[in-house]
Amino acid sequence: MGFIQALRGTRDILPEEIGYWQKVEAIAFSILDKAAYQEIRPPIFERTELFERGIGEATDVVGKEMYTFNDRATPPRSITLRPEGTAGVLRAFIQNNLYATSGVQRLWYAGPMFRYENPQAGRQRQFHQLGVEVLGSSDPRADVEAIAIATDILQALGLKDLQLNINSVGNTEDRPRYRQALVDYLTPYKDQLDPDSQDRLTRNPLRILDSKNEQTQKIVADAPSILDYLSTDSHDHFEKVQQRLSELGISYQLNPRLVRGLDYYTYTAFEIQSDHLGAQATVCAGGRYDNLVAQLGGPQTPGVGWGMGLERLILLLQKRLEPPRPRLDFYLVSRGEIAEAQALVLSQKLRHVGFSVELDLSGSGFKAQFKRADRSGAVACLVLGDTEAQNQTVNLKWLKSGEQQAIAQTDLLEKTDELRQQCDALNKQ
Ligand code: ATP
Numbered sequence: 001m002g003f004i005q006a007l008r009g010t011r012d013i014l015p016e017e018i019g020y021w022q023k024v025e026a027i028a029f030s031i032l033d034k035a036a037y038q039e040i041r042p043p044i045f046e047r048t049e050l051f052e053r054g055i056g057e058a059t060d061v062v063g064k065e066m067y068t069f070n071d072r073a074t075p076p077r078s079i080t081l082r083p084e085g086t087a088g089v090l091r092a093f094i095q096n097n098l099y100a101t102s103g104v105q106r107l108w109y110a111g112p113m114f115r116y117e118n119p120q121a122g123r124q125r126q127f128h129q130l131g132v133e134v135l136g137s138s139d140p141r142a143d144v145e146a147i148a149i150a151t152d153i154l155q156a157l158g159l160k161d162l163q164l165n166i167n168s169v170g171n172t173e174d175r176p177r178y179r180q181a182l183v184d185y186l187t188p189y190k191d192q193l194d195p196d197s198q199d200r201l202t203r204n205p206l207r208i209l210d211s212k213n214e215q216t217q218k219i220v221a222d223a224p225s226i227l228d229y230l231s232t233d234s235h236d237h238f239e240k241v242q243q244r245l246s247e248l249g250i251s252y253q254l255n256p257r258l259v260r261g262l263d264y265y266t267y268t269a270f271e272i273q274s275d276h277l278g279a280q281a282t283v284c285a286g287g288r289y290d291n292l293v294a295q296l297g298g299p300q301t302p303g304v305g306w307g308m309g310l311e312r313l314i315l316l317l318q319k320r321l322e323p324p325r326p327r328l329d330f331y332l333v334s335r336g337e338i339a340e341a342q343a344l345v346l347s348q349k350l351r352h353v354g355f356s357v358e359l360d361l362s363g364s365g366f367k368a369q370f371k372r373a374d375r376s377g378a379v380a381c382l383v384l385g386d387t388e389a390q391n392q393t394v395n396l397k398w399l400k401s402g403e404q405q406a407i408a409q410t411d412l413l414e415k416t417d418e419l420r421q422q423c424d425a426l427n428k429q
């Protein structure tokens, strides 16, 4: 029978690569924790209407990328695998009355998202995002705090050559005026626009600014700028965001063509891009969404957030870092029935006093076991043969220097301080 392959656009994240993921997660979690962001885990599927209402029906995501199906309920109901995190987090926020708890809610999430897209490097059908949502503050400092956390994470990972682009997409009063100005400007060029953009001219004209089509881009280059259509309110908010970013020493570029693919943004919109990812350049994207909670049926609550594409982040990390390997203190080798039995007991006891231990289970000769010890990445090999078993000792061999010593098993388990220091030091190298 034929073998069943994974679906196109999905990937197995294998052990050899998992170190990158764990490193990203550990760094992100510690930075989020320090800023008092709390994790939330909404379900991976929701009612389709949630995304239609939350993301906007005229967006690419809702229009052509969602994994939507009827489940087994009668009458049938439409379910969608989440294509992004914000709608689900906000639904949970409303449903669980989190707005009643205290002033500002700072939430983060991480996990798989699903979009039916054309797979390529940095673009998959199941991909992973880390995201934050700050709910309940309209202060420009909230926008800046969220951005600063994203830049902190990227910096702590040692990623360079990243650019922060920011824009203001105004509020619900400014937007219709700008939209009209844009439509007025683009209509005479309608025939020269790419077919997608022609379609958007009536449905979602702001998205045309984001077109990747060269001819369209040329036309758009001279289009009116949204920054000339901002109300005093929007303008002030945007000024403050820029000022606060500068005070934090976060450099940015103004990009009046930046509009996000999701319809819910108001005021600030931003993206962080890399020069090293080809067409899939955006690593992190987000903005403010002051009407979204209300739009989803909750109380009027301002919010700001972002989503980070972890696959893209890891592609960048792989270019600059060897795969982070798991820490391993001892590789335990044994031969002979008594020694093998003792080795199993010893491995458990060593773990209980805090060492990491890999036990060789092969039953093969010492030579083959030593080879595996060398490849294991352990800092030391512990050897238990007949003699050692009889004497309740073990032979400890530091794999880097080749130095060896015989140690009583009790010493190994009781006088651990010095050994642990040696292991820690060698594990760091
Ligand atoms: P793009 O323009 O690359 O399609 P987007 O505007 O659709 O991105 P968002 O919905 O804002 O992206 O998602 C936030 C981030 O999630 C993106 O900046 C990107 O890093 C990542 N991302 C989005 N779609 C995918 C995907 N199909 N595969 C991998 N990462 C993705």
Ligand code: MG
Pocket (backbone or CB within 6 Å): 261
């Ligand atoms: Mg997209």
